[in-house]
Structures are given as C-alpha cells and as structure tokens.
Amino acid sequence: MKPVSFYLLTDTHYFENELGAEGKAYEDYMQKEQYFLRESSAIVKSTFARLAEDKETDIVIIPGDLSKNGEKESHKCFIKELYKLKESGKKIFVITAGHDYNEWSYAYKNDERIQVEGTDFDELCEMYRDFGCGDAIAFDKETHSYVAEVTDGVRMLAICCDSPNQPKGAADERLTAWMKEQTDKAKNDGCSMFAICHYPVIPPVPVFDLVGDAKIKEWRKVASFLADNGVELVLTGHMHIQSINEFRSEKGNRLIDICTSCLAGSPAKYRKITVDESSVLKVETIDVEDFGWDMNGLSVQEYFDRQFSNAIVTRVRKALDGGEGIVKHLKSFAGKRFDNITVGALGRLLMIKVDEPFKNKKLTELIGEVGVGIFSGDGAYVEGTPVYNLISAVLKRFSFIIKKVEPKLEKEGVKVDLKNMLLNTIGNNKGYSDNNAKFILK
Ligand SMILES: [Fe+2]
Ligand SMILES: [Fe+2]
Structure with a gap:
C-alpha cells in the first residue's frame, strides 16, 4: 500500500447542550448509557484542538455516529467544529450512520424527556458536503457511500451500511456491485484502496459473532469481498470498542479491521494510523485528555x-x-x-x-x-x-x-x-x- 497517515476517531455522538441535558429524566437515562451527553461537546472540542496542533498529519477520518441521535442542532454545532478543524489545515472525511438520522432525537429538560427536531437521512449529505461526499470521485445516492482520494494514489472506499435505503448494517447486492466497480477502478488507475465502514466487518471480539447488530451482516462474505478485491484495511466503529482483527479469505487474502472506541465514552480513545514507504502499517492509540470538566477528583x-x-x-x-x-x-x-x-x-x-x-x-x-x-x-x-x-x-x-x-x-x-x-x-x-x-x- 502507498504511504498515508491520518487520525481516526469515531462515534463522536455529539450532543448540543442548549437543547437540554439536565433533570431527573436525564439522570435516569445516564444510569444506563456508556457514553456522555453533557460532556460530548467539550470532548469533541478539546480533541479537535489537539488534532489541529499536529501540523504533520493533515487527514482526519470519522466513520459515523457523529451526533447523539440526529438532533438537527447537534449536527449544526458539530459541523461548526468540523469547519474550525478544517481551517487548521485538515482534510476531513466522515460518513454518517444510524445515530445521525433516527427518530429518537430527544433532549432532557425539567425532569422530562422531550422530542427535538431531528434530521432526515437525505439532508445529511448536503450538510456534510465539505467533509467527504462533496468532493467524491464516486458517490452512491442510495446509501451515501463514496470514494475519495485522500492523498496521492490512495483512495478510501467509504461504505455507508447504515442507511434507511437498504437492510440495516448490510452491504446488499446492489451496494456490493457498486463497491466492485470502485475497487476495479482503483486497480485500473494504479491506486491503493482502504475502506471505512460504520459497522465492524470482522466481529471485534469472538462473542460478537453471536450478536446480530455487532458486525456487518454476512460478515465473512463482505470481508472476503474486500480482501479479494485489493482492500486489506478497513476502519470501523459502532461497537464502541478498541479492537484489531485479521481475517483470511478462502483465496488466502487478508483483511485487517481496526475498530475504534466511542470518542465520548469509555475507553475514550482515538488512533493515529500511518502506512510508511515500506507498507508498514503502524497503529497508535491516543487517550482523550482532560477536556476542562470538573471530574470530582477522578482522573x-x-x-x-x-x-x-x-x-x-x-x-x-x-x-x-x-x-x-x-x-x-x-x-x-x-x-x-x-x-x-x-x-x-x-x-x-x-x-x-x-x-x-x-x-x-x-x-x-x-x-x-x-x-x-x-x-x-x-x-x-x-x-x-x-x-x-x-x-x-x-x-x-x-x-x-x-x-x-x-x-x-x-x-x-x-x-x-x-x-x-x-x-x-x-x-x-x-x-x-x-x-x-x-x-x-x-
Ligand atoms: Fe455509536
Ligand atoms: Fe452505530
């Protein structure tokens, strides 16, 4: 693979606090949630500020679940942060996923859970046009999957498997045929290709193979398709877990899936990924640092x-x-x-x-x-x-x-x-x- 270096963070689950994040309903909800709502915007802002300081790595990739649950206001505020990061010299590539357009857009005020304005799936591409899909070499209207050349000779196949226009968490026949066109084209053009996908392609831990929603549907078929079509690396999220896994297709080709945790929840990590001149892939994990919050004496x-x-x-x-x-x-x-x-x-x-x-x-x-x-x-x-x-x-x-x-x-x-x-x-x-x-x- 040709050289490339980028930051990878995912499942930012950004929530705009102006909508309301307080009261009994909020406290009750937080009893069972892995990641933070009220803190999420501070976590995103402080992490983006750290990324902006690094002048050597200019690519940032975010494979989905950008907002808490598709609240329009959360998207708008998150996009403002993306533009600030872009102004610092970064090229940013995102895809959206199930938490970016669903019907559960809620806020918490006066001890009640209240419905707030959500976002339609069809609006998302226009909203995020400057962060991937707008400059795409190829774009799939049904799912918002796209291909971007992230750096000279290196293309990214951004697979949106979590759209309302096909089975959830799947790459159906039509999408697979579209992906095949893209992998063939990359080969013909002499480009290397890696992929991003919101759902893990390989179960992040063995028991997740038994959990329907924990990996892409028919994952062995999808993993084999990617591996046999020149894609050796896929970057995923969704399960909010730090995990790296390898898979070998029947033809003997390898796929590596790097699944990364939710930025706004434990273990709260992101990655710096580098492929050097000798095709050595180096994965480094970085902790979310102090984001200026009162943590009651805890680290x-x-x-x-x-x-x-x-x-x-x-x-x-x-x-x-x-x-x-x-x-x-x-x-x-x-x-x-x-x-x-x-x-x-x-x-x-x-x-x-x-x-x-x-x-x-x-x-x-x-x-x-x-x-x-x-x-x-x-x-x-x-x-x-x-x-x-x-x-x-x-x-x-x-x-x-x-x-x-x-x-x-x-x-x-x-x-x-x-x-x-x-x-x-x-x-x-x-x-x-x-x-x-x-x-x-x-
Ligand atoms: Fe998520
Ligand atoms: Fe998800």
Missing part, C-alpha cells in the same frame, strides 16, 4: 470508566427483571441478591473455588471491571489470571447447558464453541495488541 480515564461500569451494572440489573413462571422466580431471586452478593458467596452457591483477590469483592464491581476491560482492548484476562480461572470454572459448571445451546447458535454452517469464544473475548490471544500494533501490508 479522565476513571471518570469515563466509572460511567461505563455503572451502565453495565444497571443493564445487568434490568436484565434480571421480568420473565414468566420459574424464570421470573429465578430472576427475582437473583435480582434481590445482585447488588450485595460477593464473588465468594456466589462461588459457594455454584460450588466453585474463588481465588483470594475476589472473595470479598462485590459481584457488581467485578462485572463492571470486566466489561470495561473488554471494551478497552488487549483483553487482560488471559489463562492463569484469577478472572480467567473464575469464568472458566463458571462455564465448566454450566457446561451441560452450553452443550445444548451451541447447536442453536450455529450460523452460516460455522460451529460455535461458546467456552472458547467467551475466554478469547476476555483475554486477547491474537498475538498483537488491540491498541498499538504493526502490520506489513501488501
């Missing part, structure tokens, strides 16, 4: 992680509501104990040995920590660590259920090994980091 990372960890626990607690018959009874039993049970007490209930560091730890605390850890990438819970031993023992205890469930989870004829999937999700066994890595491209 920036602690502030982000606390929000996410609380949201994970709230969601688990909510999942323990409801059900019918015996399930309702069991869920209610678990729900009542969930907040206070220690890992040691749970171990005694399940008759499994719990390592010393966890005996007195609250289960909620451990669930929050492990969840935050998975989304930060570089899964730390590899074989031999206390968390690995604990989860391994729990999976062994429930192996009779797992064996029954596995055949039902099979898709596209690929067998499911749930235990390995889960253990490779909590621990990174890929041989390279999800945050800072090097690869040699073709």
Whole structure:
C-alpha cells in the first residue's frame, strides 16, 4: 500500500447542550448509557484542538455516529467544529450512520424527556458536503457511500451500511456491485484502496459473532469481498470498542479491521494510523485528555470508566427483571441478591473455588471491571489470571447447558464453541495488541 497517515476517531455522538441535558429524566437515562451527553461537546472540542496542533498529519477520518441521535442542532454545532478543524489545515472525511438520522432525537429538560427536531437521512449529505461526499470521485445516492482520494494514489472506499435505503448494517447486492466497480477502478488507475465502514466487518471480539447488530451482516462474505478485491484495511466503529482483527479469505487474502472506541465514552480513545514507504502499517492509540470538566477528583480515564461500569451494572440489573413462571422466580431471586452478593458467596452457591483477590469483592464491581476491560482492548484476562480461572470454572459448571445451546447458535454452517469464544473475548490471544500494533501490508 502507498504511504498515508491520518487520525481516526469515531462515534463522536455529539450532543448540543442548549437543547437540554439536565433533570431527573436525564439522570435516569445516564444510569444506563456508556457514553456522555453533557460532556460530548467539550470532548469533541478539546480533541479537535489537539488534532489541529499536529501540523504533520493533515487527514482526519470519522466513520459515523457523529451526533447523539440526529438532533438537527447537534449536527449544526458539530459541523461548526468540523469547519474550525478544517481551517487548521485538515482534510476531513466522515460518513454518517444510524445515530445521525433516527427518530429518537430527544433532549432532557425539567425532569422530562422531550422530542427535538431531528434530521432526515437525505439532508445529511448536503450538510456534510465539505467533509467527504462533496468532493467524491464516486458517490452512491442510495446509501451515501463514496470514494475519495485522500492523498496521492490512495483512495478510501467509504461504505455507508447504515442507511434507511437498504437492510440495516448490510452491504446488499446492489451496494456490493457498486463497491466492485470502485475497487476495479482503483486497480485500473494504479491506486491503493482502504475502506471505512460504520459497522465492524470482522466481529471485534469472538462473542460478537453471536450478536446480530455487532458486525456487518454476512460478515465473512463482505470481508472476503474486500480482501479479494485489493482492500486489506478497513476502519470501523459502532461497537464502541478498541479492537484489531485479521481475517483470511478462502483465496488466502487478508483483511485487517481496526475498530475504534466511542470518542465520548469509555475507553475514550482515538488512533493515529500511518502506512510508511515500506507498507508498514503502524497503529497508535491516543487517550482523550482532560477536556476542562470538573471530574470530582477522578482522573479522565476513571471518570469515563466509572460511567461505563455503572451502565453495565444497571443493564445487568434490568436484565434480571421480568420473565414468566420459574424464570421470573429465578430472576427475582437473583435480582434481590445482585447488588450485595460477593464473588465468594456466589462461588459457594455454584460450588466453585474463588481465588483470594475476589472473595470479598462485590459481584457488581467485578462485572463492571470486566466489561470495561473488554471494551478497552488487549483483553487482560488471559489463562492463569484469577478472572480467567473464575469464568472458566463458571462455564465448566454450566457446561451441560452450553452443550445444548451451541447447536442453536450455529450460523452460516460455522460451529460455535461458546467456552472458547467467551475466554478469547476476555483475554486477547491474537498475538498483537488491540491498541498499538504493526502490520506489513501488501
Ligand atoms: Fe455509536
Ligand atoms: Fe452505530
């Protein structure tokens, strides 16, 4: 691949505070949200200011979910920030995604959630015309996918798989045919090509292969299509996770998917990506720094992680509501104990040995920590660590259920090994980091 260098940030989820972000409805909502609303504009402004200071890297790429939920005012204010960044000398390329035009454009005022003006999908391209699609070499009207030459001889295939005009999170036949025209053209013109896509093309962690919305539909087919048509690198977002994955097509071609976290939520990171003269791809991860907010004595990372960890626990607690018959009874039993049970007490209930560091730890605390850890990438819970031993023992205890469930989870004829999937999700066994890595491209 020819040399190129750029910043990659995604899922900015910009929210304009003038719309309203306060009161009981807001506080309730934030109990279960991974990323910040009220802080998002400050995070974007301070990050853009840092990017502007770097005079060496002049390309910035943002693959979707630019606004919280398509509020017109959020888009307008975010676009103002994009123009300021552009004035500092940057070429900016964005695509939009599901959070940029949906019907859930809300604000929070006087303890109530209120509907605010949203944005139609068809308006987005005109609004963001100076940030990619306006200067495109090729443009697909249906989805707003486009091709741009980001630097001499390097083209970017911007795949909008999250438009209302085709199945959600998919590259259907028509879009694939359009992409084939673009990859062929790049080849004929002697250009290198990489891609961006809002949805991950390769599941960021193994268990996400079982979650419908966590990766592009028929991902093996899409990944093979890209790899076999000269695209070796795709940059993605949507799942708000730091992850890098490789896939080999049946023909032996490789695709690398670099999935990056939400800018406005834990783990709050972005990337600097460089391909040098020798086709060495270098991925560097950068933390969102202090954005001028009162963090009640917490570090920036602690502030982000606390929000996410609380949201994970709230969601688990909510999942323990409801059900019918015996399930309702069991869920209610678990729900009542969930907040206070220690890992040691749970171990005694399940008759499994719990390592010393966890005996007195609250289960909620451990669930929050492990969840935050998975989304930060570089899964730390590899074989031999206390968390690995604990989860391994729990999976062994429930192996009779797992064996029954596995055949039902099979898709596209690929067998499911749930235990390995889960253990490779909590621990990174890929041989390279999800945050800072090097690869040699073709
Ligand atoms: Fe998002
Ligand atoms: Fe998304």
